[in-house]
Amino acid sequence: xxxxxxxxxxxxxxxxxxxxxxxxxxxxxxxxxxxxxxxxxxxxxxxxxxxxxxxxxxxxxxxxxxxxxxxxxxxxxxxxxxxxxxxxxxxxxxxxxxxxxxxxxxxxxxxxxxxxxxxxxxxxxxxxxxxxxxxxxxxxxxxxxxxxxxxxxxxxxxxxxxxxxxxxxxxxxxxxxxxxxxxxxxxxxxxxxxxxxxxxxxxxxxxxxxxxxxxxxxxxxxxxxxxxxxxxxxxxxxxxxxxxxxxxxxxxxxxxxxxxxxxxxxxxxxxxxxxxxxxxxxxxxxxxxxxxxxxxxxxxxxxxxxxxxxxxxxxxxxxxxxxxxxxxxxxxxxxxxxxxxxxxxxxxxxxxxxxxxxxxxxxx
Amino acid sequence: xxxxxxxxxxxxxxxxxxxxxxxxxxxxxxxxxxxxxxxxxxxxxxxxxxxxxxxxxxxxxxxxxxxxxxxxxxxxxxxxxxxxxxxxxxxxxxxxxxxxxxxxxxxxxxxxxxxxxxxxxxxxxxxxxxxxxxxxxxxxxxxxxxxxxxxxxxxxxxxxxxxxxxxxxxxxxxxxxxxxxxxxxxxxxxxxxxxxxxxxxxxxxxxxxxxxxxxxxxxxxxxxxxxxxxxxxxxxxxxxxxxxxxxxxxxxxxxxxxxxxxxxxxxxxxxxxxxxxxxxxxxxxxxxxxxxxxxxxxxxxxxxxxxxxxxxxxxxxxxxxxxxxxxxxxxxxxxxxxxxxxxxxxxxxxxxxxxxxxxxxxxxxxxxxxxxxxxxxxxxxxxxxxxxxxxxxxxxxxxxxxxxxxxxxxxxxxxxxxxxxxxxxxxxxxxxxxxxxxxxxxxxxxxxxxxxxxxxxxxxxxxxxxxxxxxxxxxxxxxxxxxxxxxxxxxxxxxxxxxxxxxxxxxxxxxxxxxxxxxxxxxxxxxxxxxxxxxxxxxxxxxxxxxxxxxxxxxxxxxxxxxxxxxxxxxxxxxxxxxxxxxxxxxxxxxxxxxxxxxxxxxxxxxxxxxxxxxxxxxxxxxxxxxxxxxx
Numbered sequence: 001x002x003x004x005x006x007x008x009x010x011x012x013x014x015x016x017x018x019x020x021x022x023x024x025x026x027x028x029x030x031x032x033x034x035x036x037x038x039x040x041x042x043x044x045x046x047x048x049x050x051x052x053x054x055x056x057x058x059x060x061x062x063x064x065x066x067x068x069x070x071x072x073x074x075x076x077x078x079x080x081x082x083x084x085x086x087x088x089x090x091x092x093x094x095x096x097x098x099x100x101x102x103x104x105x106x107x108x109x110x111x112x113x114x115x116x117x118x119x120x121x122x123x124x125x126x127x128x129x130x131x132x133x134x135x136x137x138x139x140x141x142x143x144x145x146x147x148x149x150x151x152x153x154x155x156x157x158x159x160x161x162x163x164x165x166x167x168x169x170x171x172x173x174x175x176x177x178x179x180x181x182x183x184x185x186x187x188x189x190x191x192x193x194x195x196x197x198x199x200x201x202x203x204x205x206x207x208x209x210x211x212x213x214x215x216x217x218x219x220x221x222x223x224x225x226x227x228x229x230x231x232x233x234x235x236x237x238x239x240x241x242x243x244x245x246x247x248x249x250x251x252x253x254x255x256x257x258x259x260x261x262x263x264x265x266x267x268x269x270x271x272x273x274x275x276x277x278x279x280x281x282x283x284x285x286x287x288x289x290x291x292x293x294x295x296x297x298x299x300x301x302x303x304x305x306x307x308x309x310x311x312x313x314x315x316x317x318x319x320x321x322x323x324x325x326x327x328x329x330x331x332x333x334x335x336x337x338x339x340x341x342x343x344x345x346x347x348x349x350x351x352x353x354x355x356x357x358x359x360x361x362x363x364x
Numbered sequence: 365x366x367x368x369x370x371x372x373x374x375x376x377x378x379x380x381x382x383x384x385x386x387x388x389x390x391x392x393x394x395x396x397x398x399x400x401x402x403x404x405x406x407x408x409x410x411x412x413x414x415x416x417x418x419x420x421x422x423x424x425x426x427x428x429x430x431x432x433x434x435x436x437x438x439x440x441x442x443x444x445x446x447x448x449x450x451x452x453x454x455x456x457x458x459x460x461x462x463x464x465x466x467x468x469x470x471x472x473x474x475x476x477x478x479x480x481x482x483x484x485x486x487x488x489x490x491x492x493x494x495x496x497x498x499x500x501x502x503x504x505x506x507x508x509x510x511x512x513x514x515x516x517x518x519x520x521x522x523x524x525x526x527x528x529x530x531x532x533x534x535x536x537x538x539x540x541x542x543x544x545x546x547x548x549x550x551x552x553x554x555x556x557x558x559x560x561x562x563x564x565x566x567x568x569x570x571x572x573x574x575x576x577x578x579x580x581x582x583x584x585x586x587x588x589x590x591x592x593x594x595x596x597x598x599x600x601x602x603x604x605x606x607x608x609x610x611x612x613x614x615x616x617x618x619x620x621x622x623x624x625x626x627x628x629x630x631x632x633x634x635x636x637x638x639x640x641x642x643x644x645x646x647x648x649x650x651x652x653x654x655x656x657x658x659x660x661x662x663x664x665x666x667x668x669x670x671x672x673x674x675x676x677x678x679x680x681x682x683x684x685x686x687x688x689x690x691x692x693x694x695x696x697x698x699x700x701x702x703x704x705x706x707x708x709x710x711x712x713x714x715x716x717x718x719x720x721x722x723x724x725x726x727x728x729x730x731x732x733x734x735x736x737x738x739x740x741x742x743x744x745x746x747x748x749x750x751x752x753x754x755x756x757x758x759x760x761x762x763x764x765x766x767x768x769x770x771x772x773x774x775x776x777x778x779x780x781x782x783x784x785x786x787x788x789x790x791x792x793x794x795x796x797x798x799x800x801x802x803x804x805x806x807x808x809x810x811x812x813x814x815x816x817x818x819x820x821x822x823x824x825x826x827x828x829x830x831x832x833x834x835x836x837x838x839x840x841x842x843x844x845x846x847x848x849x850x851x852x853x854x855x856x857x858x859x860x861x862x863x864x865x866x867x868x869x870x871x872x873x874x875x876x877x878x879x880x881x882x883x884x885x886x887x888x889x890x891x892x893x894x895x896x897x898x899x900x901x902x903x904x905x906x907x908x909x910x911x912x913x914x915x916x917x918x919x920x921x922x923x924x925x926x927x928x929x930x931x932x933x934x935x936x937x938x939x940x941x942x943x944x945x946x947x948x949x950x951x952x953x954x955x956x957x958x959x960x961x962x963x964x965x966x967x968x969x970x971x972x973x974x975x976x977x978x979x980x981x982x983x984x985x986x987x988x989x990x991x992x993x994x995x996x
Binding site: 169172173175226228229230231232233234235236245246249250251265269270273274277280281284285288291292297300304308311315318319322323324 | 376379380381383384387388391392394395398399401402403405406407409410412413414416417418420421591592593594595599
């Protein structure tokens, strides 16, 4: 009886994904403890976040993809409305209008879009599967562009990029012809000056800082300079857990959140980074396998987009900390401190598990 | 139909899987590139970033050594350090300095003079990382600031050692003072390659012993490697190299003698130098008026500075070293000795003094109307007969005089261990050639020799040179370099490095000549112009009065003190040594604009000798001896 209940709980969970996620979470907690100068309360708080996220993952993994599909348009529309609400009535924090005060709690509607965007586009392509034409890609582009523009205007370039990326992955996986993709890339490069002209000053500064961090060593260059020093001084074996001087003497800003990778690199070195990258790669490989074997167009597109988004988070964060990408507010997946990002990630993992469990349903 | 549909799905799946494959490859490539970048940072550039991280983490903090103390010959402390709290602002860390000071003023009493001083220092030391806005905070002020510290980033309380001169004005010109290192000092430090040793040091000797013995007093700066966090706060000490305290200096100066003389001067301007003839050790070096060197330690406030700097009395001037005065009649014994040594005169040779000497159509007057009658060399010194020396000078000629005087030390720097000494002016034909441009001015006139013979004319010497010359007489011709430091003491080991007396030269005077001059000088204090001042002295002494004209009198004009403006009145001089047989002290006194040497200067010499030889302490400043002998 108990055994059956346990099976019922464990059954939907994909063990490979789960173990890989748990390994990453473990590394995250370890690093967090060091990053917070050995403050257990932050670690416990993060553990609480993990429990909530894993619970939500479990719940979502119970829901078959067909049901999820039905939620796609309402969730997308809700997200869109909330984004408009933010633009109109949102709270300004740190110079950006990102938060919506819901009375009891504040939410960041752009976070919803990270899931809602691939969900909606996958739904749309599934609907149009039989008659997929160029016009459909145009519609998808509009569905993608509107929320992205709203988020970028907040301004929150990091999230806008991630949301846009999630949508683009769906469009790519849906089979947009290579020629058009190439055309878009060329057009994109050509329009860079235009993009530059609409960027906010601080966003431009971040990009300039990337090219030459020493130009502003105490201002926007400080983050990059100090995080690169942390990474580089870690060496091959690292300085050892809790022994990172850049970390413990507080040279690294935002050590627990966006720059936790600097802490990890400093203390665990190149060996630690190989391990971390292996874990990410394995998780992504497993995800891509699930996507490749998914039963429906919707499920394939959704799964593929979720996995590639996961990759994007990891790559953008690590690239930013090691000084090859501009500083954007993207946490390191499953390692950085923070509940919202964790919940989004595990909702994605839950969806993957659900898709994997239901892979044979259609074919039979 | 069904197969077509199925095939279609399969093809679709195939397309999708291709795209997944491409994406997967890109993911792999991206991670690979990322790992390359990380490996580049962590392997190739490891050393670079390792050094950077260490540099971030470790800050080398200099530990300033304690400055050496200065004591007098009896161990009385003349300069020492004490610890006090200062309130300091780091201009670089404070946005609006003036606003910060305004706000600080609400917590701690900050006077207008503190502000002006701060502004001046900020201007003079542009690169300074920390400047004091208030010094010597009391405990209550420290506590009050500590409670409000959070409001003032970039403002901090620091415990610092301060220099203190416990005797204030006393010996101020000897000790000098330390002051904050200025940009000019900094240039000199850099030129001497001492920058490393001055890291963390705020003060440097500016004048006097503090300046001359800066290297001994300063010590060696230590350092501490401190681990600091991103905010620059020290977390823990990693290594420490202890500083070496500066050496203590023991002076040859006798503070009691110094103060006795300073007191004797009262409000009058002038100088006294007393030397121990057998060593060259300076027993007293007085320049009046003095100043309080303590004012300079934290940076002098502009009001006090202006007062000192613009005062007509020029208190900052060290008259003993840099003031040049005609020696007046104190020159006569040296003239007499020159005559004896050159063989131009014998002691017995006498002249008849009518009270004047006519030369080249000009009448050179003696002080005494009607003259001194028959005058031999002994009498010429005892009564200070001008006519005798007019004739003598004329017979010797300027270059003989000049050559002799140079050997006694006139006209050249004595080499005392203080900076800024003036060489004075020893006139000669050669000197005049160099001094003047126009040919008619370059020629030496015999009449000029006559003025020089009685210590007037171009003659100009420092009180130190006069004292030195007197010490040389007392020493039978041995010239010691005058010096103020007796020994240098290592604070850690207690080891004392004595400065040996240094013989500069030994003038081979004939024994009978020097004995004769000494006897004549003793006569001055027994039966001559110094007799009144030295009446009842419990020791034998040699002395000579002198009066130096500040303005040249017109021919046939008689000097009447009351008609002359105070600043143009004659300077009073007196040189002496005692006891006569085994001299322990030789000195020169100069009192500016005080008239006859016998009246103003001799009593001060008496006080100095009484103090040094008998231990007598004066009760108050001596008044001019109004009834004192007018003869000079």
